[in-house]
Amino acid sequence: MAEPKPEEIMANFEELNLLESEFEDVELELIRKTEALHAPLYKKRAELAAKIPHFWALVLEQSPPELDNFFQPSDSNIFAECLKTINVSRFEMDDPKGSPRSFTIEFEFSENKYFDNTVLAKKFWHRKSTDGWQGHVSEPVQINWRKGQDLTGGLTDAAYKLSQAKKKLASSGKKDVKETTLPEYKALASKIEESEEASNSFFAWFAFVASYRWVSAEESEKAHKIEAEQKEKMKRGEKVDQDEEEPTDADEQDYQETEVFPQGDEVAALIADEMWPSAIKYYKHAHEADDEDFSEIDEDFDEENDQSEDEVDIRGLVGKGRNSKFNDSPPSKKQRKF
Amino acid sequence: MAEPKPEEIMANFEELNLLESEFEDVELELIRKTEALHAPLYKKRAELAAKIPHFWALVLEQSPPELDNFFQPSDSNIFAECLKTINVSRFEMDDPKGSPRSFTIEFEFSENKYFDNTVLAKKFWHRKSTDGWQGHVSEPVQINWRKGQDLTGGLTDAAYKLSQAKKKLASSGKKDVKETTLPEYKALASKIEESEEASNSFFAWFAFVASYRWVSAEESEKAHKIEAEQKEKMKRGEKVDQDEEEPTDADEQDYQETEVFPQGDEVAALIADEMWPSAIKYYKHAHEADDEDFSEIDEDFDEENDQSEDEVDIRGLVGKGRNSKFNDSPPSKKQRKF
Numbered sequence: 095m096a097e098p099k100p101e102e103i104m105a106n107f108e109e110l111n112l113l114e115s116e117f118e119d120v121e122l123e124l125i126r127k128t129e130a131l132h133a134p135l136y137k138k139r140a141e142l143a144a145k146i147p148h149f150w151a152l153v154l155e156q157s158p159p160e161l162d163n164f165f166q167p168s169d170s171n172i173f174a175e176c177l178k179t180i181n182v183s184r185f186e187m188d189d190p191k192g193s194p195r196s197f198t199i200e201f202e203f204s205e206n207k208y209f210d211n212t213v214l215a216k217k218f219w220h221r222k223s224t225d226g227w228q229g230h231v232s233e234p235v236q237i238n239w240r241k242g243q244d245l246t247g248g249l250t251d252a253a254y255k256l257s258q259a260k261k262k263l264a265s266s267g268k269k270d271v272k273e274t275t276l277p278e279y280k281a282l283a284s285k286i287e288e289s290e291e292a293s294n295s296f297f298a299w300f301a302f303v304a305s306y307r308w309v310s311a312e313e314s315e316k317a318h319k320i321e322a323e324q325k326e327k328m329k330r331g332e333k334v335d336q337d338e339e340e341p342t343d344a345d346e347q348d349y350q351e352t353e354v355f356p357q358g359d360e361v362a363a364l365i366a367d368e369m370w371p372s373a374i375k376y377y378k379h380a381h382e383a384d385d386e387d388f389s390e391i392d393e394d395f396d397e398e399n400d401q402s403e404d405e406v407d408i409r410g411l412v413g414k415g416r417n418s419k420f421n422d423s424p425p426s427k428k429q430r431k432f
Numbered sequence: 433m434a435e436p437k438p439e440e441i442m443a444n445f446e447e448l449n450l451l452e453s454e455f456e457d458v459e460l461e462l463i464r465k466t467e468a469l470h471a472p473l474y475k476k477r478a479e480l481a482a483k484i485p486h487f488w489a490l491v492l493e494q495s496p497p498e499l500d501n502f503f504q505p506s507d508s509n510i511f512a513e514c515l516k517t518i519n520v521s522r523f524e525m526d527d528p529k530g531s532p533r534s535f536t537i538e539f540e541f542s543e544n545k546y547f548d549n550t551v552l553a554k555k556f557w558h559r560k561s562t563d564g565w566q567g568h569v570s571e572p573v574q575i576n577w578r579k580g581q582d583l584t585g586g587l588t589d590a591a592y593k594l595s596q597a598k599k600k601l602a603s604s605g606k607k608d609v610k611e612t613t614l615p616e617y618k619a620l621a622s623k624i625e626e627s628e629e630a631s632n633s634f635f636a637w638f639a640f641v642a643s644y645r646w647v648s649a650e651e652s653e654k655a656h657k658i659e660a661e662q663k664e665k666m667k668r669g670e671k672v673d674q675d676e677e678e679p680t681d682a683d684e685q686d687y688q689e690t691e692v693f694p695q696g697d698e699v700a701a702l703i704a705d706e707m708w709p710s711a712i713k714y715y716k717h718a719h720e721a722d723d724e725d726f727s728e729i730d731e732d733f734d735e736e737n738d739q740s741e742d743e744v745d746i747r748g749l750v751g752k753g754r755n756s757k758f759n760d761s762p763p764s765k766k767q768r769k770f
Binding site: 120374 | 436440441444447448451452454455458461462465466469470473476477480483484485709712713715716
């Protein structure tokens with residue numbers, strides 16, 4: 095094949111970009127179709143799960159390691175004791191300014207000794223920035239921890255306070271005051287510096303804002319508009335000036351300094367896209383794991399128990415339902431691997 | 433919540449199984465819809481890719497690490513030198529006895545010094561076994577390696593010979609001759625024992641048969657029929673005897689002893705479900721990687737080069753098309769991570 099000339103390469107590249115945006119349109123269409131087909135099944139599943147004790151705690155326990163790694167033993171205790179339901183909903187499905195990729199993840203809890211919320215609902219907006227990033231952003235959720243029970247060591251409180259202070263600043267109209275000068279900013283940044291990320295409770299995830307930086311609805315709308323105009327130009331074969339704003343490293347830096355849970359968007363995607371549609375499969379795995387070689391599991395478990403004496407034996411929750419009839423599932427090592 | 437009685441748990445479990453099969457029906461429906469919506473885009477992409485030198489070699493190079501790890505430097509050389517196209521098609525989309533999950537992965541090559549095939553097409557049938565497994569099985573593809581060029585050290589040849597010998601045995605009607613007694617069986621088993629799996633060429637993947645064991649179309653049809661009958665019974669509220677055959681460990685053992693590429697089905701799924709729909713994205717990453725900090729890449733690359741002096745600088749293939757215009761893509765570390 096003859097090597098193409100630079101202008102040919104350029105033309106091919108613009109065509110690839112156009113084609114990629116057609117793929118993206120199909121993706122969004124497929125999210126809508128998927129949601130429409132799944133909706134009645136999720137409803138049935140919720141009704142059924144409500145009759146099964148610990149259904150969602152067991153689903154979380156059996157979720158893939160990429161997700162499971164974010165749960166500390168003390169998090170699992172809370173799930174086992176008082177998690178009632180999980181629900182994922184897509185709240186901008188038909189909003190022309192929103193995205194079918196936006197979703198809310200809702201955890202419902204019974205009365206408990208840890209916090210006085212009965213619902214912790216975290217919204218993830220899928221947005222585009224004017225400097226070319228796209229992904230999910232969120233706002234810190236306030237968790238009303240009871241005295242001495244805060245698993246995050248004050249991180250969710252500090253993150254929530256900063257978000258409120260930022261909103262107040264924005265509505266005050268004082269454009270010359272930088273967010274980094276807010277006392278709440280400094281308080282959160284130093285709290286994060288003190289804490290060891292690896293031992294973070296999953297509940298710190300409720301404080302997540304953005305892996306890149308906060309992107310507002312207005313900015314996202316503007317970015318979509320610019321993109322749509324460029325696409326139209328490309329379709330007409332006109333020259334496109336890609337006048338994307340250069341990323342402002344300073345902003346990004348500032349956001350990352352106060353990001354409590356840097357992988358929060360990945361965790362959200364794992365919950366919404368992996369765990370949520372496959373919850374029954376994971377629940378059934380809890381029963382199969384129970385039927386497997388017990389000595390092996392017990393050994394693993396003893397080791398884990400050394401870390402926390404308070405730990406609830408979540409696998410024990412399965413025992414009651416244990417029955418060979420349940421085990422209608424494949425013997426393959428492949429399918430075991432979750 | 434009161435703990436339910438055993439018979440209630442059982443009833444819930446049967447309902448969960450029924451609901452799970454409804455989810456599965458939706459999945460199949462979604463595969464069909466996805467394919468229908470993607471088909472015209474894949475066609476356009478193929479036309480465009482044909483005009484871009486090394487398009488598919490660059491896509492493979494930029495594929496996610498889970499897949500990229502299976503490519504040895506000598507495999508990448510072949511891709512860079514003579515891979516013309518990749519194509520994935522679903523050949524049982526509307527076959528009532530087949531599955532929309534079945535697919536063919538086809539590699540087209542130009543004339544080359546390694547083998548005399550111009551097309552290597554590998555079929556993956558999605559099947560259910562009567563002992564409860566489901567997944568993809570395949571047949572060894574014959575690669576006509578030129579003298580001294582076989583990257584698999586005879587594995588593909590030996591696997592192909594065994595598959596032919598098995599077919600011959602099956603059609604001979606000699607039911608008392610066990611496959612394990614075939615000389616081709618022993619030849620392949622000892623060849624696998626000799627070889628170090630970790631250094632296997634990707635081309636050994638063409639010899640893949642099954643991660644569990646071979647499942648024939650007849651067995652799969654029978655398994656589907658049994659399942660459908662059980663489902664009908666459950667729907668009518670009748671008692672279901674799950675008379676699944678116990679897995680025959682011996683068979684499984686035999687297949688695994690002669691499996692050249694035990695993760696072959698995972699690799700196939702990564703190609704068909706990840707790389708194939710997102711090829712443009714990976715191709716663009718090749719260009720972005722090129723625009724990134726060069727010193728860093730060069731350093732990495734020098735180290736890699738120590739391993740193989742013959743290695744083609746596949747990133748160098750990008751250089752010709754390098755232009756800041758191409759770089760319309762996000763600055764986020766998140767999105768870089770492929």
